[in-house]
Amino acid sequence: MCLALRVLSLCQSSLRRYGESLESIQEAVDIGRKLVSRNATEFDPILARLLRRYGAALTALCQNDEALRVVEEGVQIYRRLLVKDARKFEPELASSLFCMAHDLRRCMYRQQAIMVASEGVSIRRRLAERDPAAFEPSLASSFRDYATLLAEKGQFTDAIWYGQKSVDIYRQLAISDSSRFDHKLAQALHNLGSMLGECGRDGDAVRPVKEAIALRRFTSAEDSDPELQADLAASLLLYASVLVKLGKDEALGVAHESVEILKRMVITDPARFEGELELSLEQVERLCLVSRTHDD
Numbered sequence: 001m002c003l004a005l006r007v008l009s010l011c012q013s014s015l016r017r018y019g020e021s022l023e024s025i026q027e028a029v030d031i032g033r034k035l036v037s038r039n040a041t042e043f044d045p046i047l048a049r050l051l052r053r054y055g056a057a058l059t060a061l062c063q064n065d066e067a068l069r070v071v072e073e074g075v076q077i078y079r080r081l082l083v084k085d086a087r088k089f090e091p092e093l094a095s096s097l098f099c100m101a102h103d104l105r106r107c108m109y110r111q112q113a114i115m116v117a118s119e120g121v122s123i124r125r126r127l128a129e130r131d132p133a134a135f136e137p138s139l140a141s142s143f144r145d146y147a148t149l150l151a152e153k154g155q156f157t158d159a160i161w162y163g164q165k166s167v168d169i170y171r172q173l174a175i176s177d178s179s180r181f182d183h184k185l186a187q188a189l190h191n192l193g194s195m196l197g198e199c200g201r202d203g204d205a206v207r208p209v210k211e212a213i214a215l216r217r218f219t220s221a222e223d224s225d226p227e228l229q230a231d232l233a234a235s236l237l238l239y240a241s242v243l244v245k246l247g248k249d250e251a252l253g254v255a256h257e258s259v260e261i262l263k264r265m266v267i268t269d270p271a272r273f274e275g276e277l278e279l280s281l282e283q284v285e286r287l288c289l290v291s292r293t294h295d296d
Contacts, residue, residue, distance in 0.1 A: 002028040002035070002046065006053050013060060016272075022057040029054050045089070048077040052096050055103060068103040075100055094123040094138070098145060110153055117146045137181075140169035144188050147195065156199040163192040167208070183228065186215035190235050193242070202245045209239045226265050230276060233261040237280055244287050255284045 005028035012021035032050045035043040051074035058067035078093040097120035104113035124142045127135040143166035150159035170185040193209035196202070216232040236258035243251035259280050265273040 002031040002050060005031070006050055009053060009057060013057065018057070018060040022061060025050065025054045025057045044077050045081060045092075048074040048081070048092065048096070051077070052099055055099055059103065059106065064103060064106040068100065068107055071096060071100045071103055090123050091127060091135070091138070094120045094127070094142070097123070098142065101145070101149065105149060105152070110149065114146075114149050114153060117142075117149055121146050136169055137173060137184075140166050140173065140184070140188070143169070144191060148191060151195045151198060156195060159195050160192065160199070163188065163195055167192055182215050183219050183231070186212045186219065186231065186235070189215070190231075190238060194238055197238070197242050197245070202242050205242045206239075206246075209235060209242060213239060226269060226272070229261055229265055230273065233258040233265075233276075233280065236261070237283060240287055241283070251287065252284075255287055259284055 005024045009021045009025040009028065012018075012024060029047070029050050032043060032047040036047050051070050055067040055071035055074070058064075058070060075093065075096045078089055078096055081089040082093055097116050101113040101117035101120065104110070104116060121139075121142045124135060124139045128139040143162045147159045147161075147163035147166060150156075150162065166188040167185065170181055170188050174181040174185045189208040189212035193205040193207075193212065196205035196208070212235045213232065216228065216235055220228040220232050236254050240251045240255035240258065243254060259277070262273055262277040262280055266277050
């Protein structure tokens with residue numbers, strides 16, 4: 001019953017019915033706690049998994065402090081389980097550690113987030129060495145997320161190293177399964193370009209961002225998912241900001257293409273995309289000011 005409620009919560013979340021999703025997983029956790037009180041050995045693994053989903057449901061409603069508390073409880077359960085069966089529970093612990101790192105970040109505990117994510121990276125390195133086919137995808141996502149955390153603390157040398165490693169792994173994975181990994185490679189390239197731009201290496205940022213745009217044009221043409229269009233708009237806007245800093249004339253044309261994509265998205269789903277459109281318009285306005293400054 002509790003696992004069925006977890007699946008229901010995931011489905012409700014995918015439909016952006018976040019309040020209902022939270023109610024479903026809360027009920028599942030309540031059932032899980034009762035089961036643990038009867039037989040902790042059997043049901044602790046189920047409760048830990050439910051708590052991870054519970055944390056995600058809380059995060060979707062911006063209840064970040066409570067999400068952190070819940071996910072941390074799950075991490076502690078997995079640590080106990082690790083003593084009994086490390087091989088079985090290390091992957092689950094790593095997943096919960098990254099959830100915890102993201103929650104720490106949202107609560108502005110950035111240094112603690114880096115420390116927790118570092119432990120997750122170490123676990124996934126070991127797992128990928130043992131079984132590359134099974135664990136390299138999660139290692140690539142770990143490197144990508146860890147790089148983002150490092151960049152937010154201004155640790156760009158390490159951030160760019162991990163970001164490039166994420167790109168390298170995803171590139172190899174995309175060769176064998178492009179439908180599964182092209183969009184993840186595009187995100188890793190986008191993130192790498194963003195980090196290079198943030199630390200003043202705008203010339204180096206051009207190549208990964210252009211590749212991200214090319215991949216996102218392809219994936220959004222193949223799949224009508226509006227999120228893929230939004231991703232393309234984000235990469236175009238990033239590329240425009242890089243081009244402005246390099247003094248390139250085509251920057252504003254690229255930025256306006258990004259805005260036009262989001263305008264179309266707003267027509268289909270105003271609640272989802274109006275905020276992104278407003279932010280993009282503000283950024284384009286800033287780019288125009290920077291461009292005029294360069295012209296002067």
